[in-house]
Amino acid sequence: MLYIAFLKGINVGSKNRINMKELKSKLIDQGFKQVTTYINSGNIILESELEIDKINECISKLIFKQFNLEIPVVTRKKEEFDFLINTKPYSNKQIAEIGHDKSYECFYVAFLSLIPSKEEIDKFSKYKSEVEDFSIYNNNIFLLLSCSIRESKLSRQLIKLDKNATVRNWNTILKLKNISDQMVL
Structure with a gap:
């Protein structure tokens, strides 16, 4: 299933800096498919068989582990987004x-x-x-x-x-x- 995930408050000025290319690579390593990011403000389109809560948790944990940041993630199914x-x-x-x-x-x-x-x-x-x-x-x-x-x-x-x-x-x-x-x- 296709999802759109939104990261809160990243890459705003000098706060909460996350390299989106690196994040994309780490998400692929975690098993997400078709990972695409759009601009540096934390927009991610990805394919997963996980439920939304698990996607949010997985992305949040990955960001904490890789970037030492606690970033809220809010995700929508593509159908809901449309x-x-x-x-x-x-x-x-x-x-x-x-x-x-x-x-x-x-x-x-x-x-x-x-x-x-x-x-x-x-x-x-x-x-x-x-x-x-x-x-x-x-x-x-x-x-x-x-x-x-x-x-x-x-x-x-x-x-x-x-x-x-x-x-x-x-x-x-x-x-x-x-x-x-x-x-x-």
């Missing part, structure tokens, strides 16, 4: 209107390791505003922002929903879909 893309809650027009004349990305997906409770979602909802909107699908949160993600109150609250949450912009999501679509199982 469904997520196909059912995005915002139209291309809405995204384009928000992003018009901006020098930064406006549309993101946060991948959580857990499905948030209603109480957690209610707390998170308090940070929704005219310039920051979100929609939750299972353990994924779509963020549509009129401000930079660095200025976003919603994005700063993600850690309260899930300490392992990791965020990718929509362009990265689409590129990962394109790469994974071309992989043959």
Whole structure:
């Protein structure tokens, strides 16, 4: 089965440096197949017969052993990832209107390791505003922002929903879909 794994907080500035080529090689040594990485921010497409929890655990342990870093990993099955893309809650027009004349990305997906409770979602909802909107699908949160993600109150609250949450912009999501679509199982 094909999976997309997201590593949280690697290769950001001088923190949590991981050579993706080396990581890819080590993942292949661990028995993963068709391992492909995309950019240095920790996006991995791979084939495995393991369940998601075991994939996350295996990658985390490997990173700790090889790089001495404790890095959260959140993984999605390719089918779930594709469904997520196909059912995005915002139209291309809405995204384009928000992003018009901006020098930064406006549309993101946060991948959580857990499905948030209603109480957690209610707390998170308090940070929704005219310039920051979100929609939750299972353990994924779509963020549509009129401000930079660095200025976003919603994005700063993600850690309260899930300490392992990791965020990718929509362009990265689409590129990962394109790469994974071309992989043959």
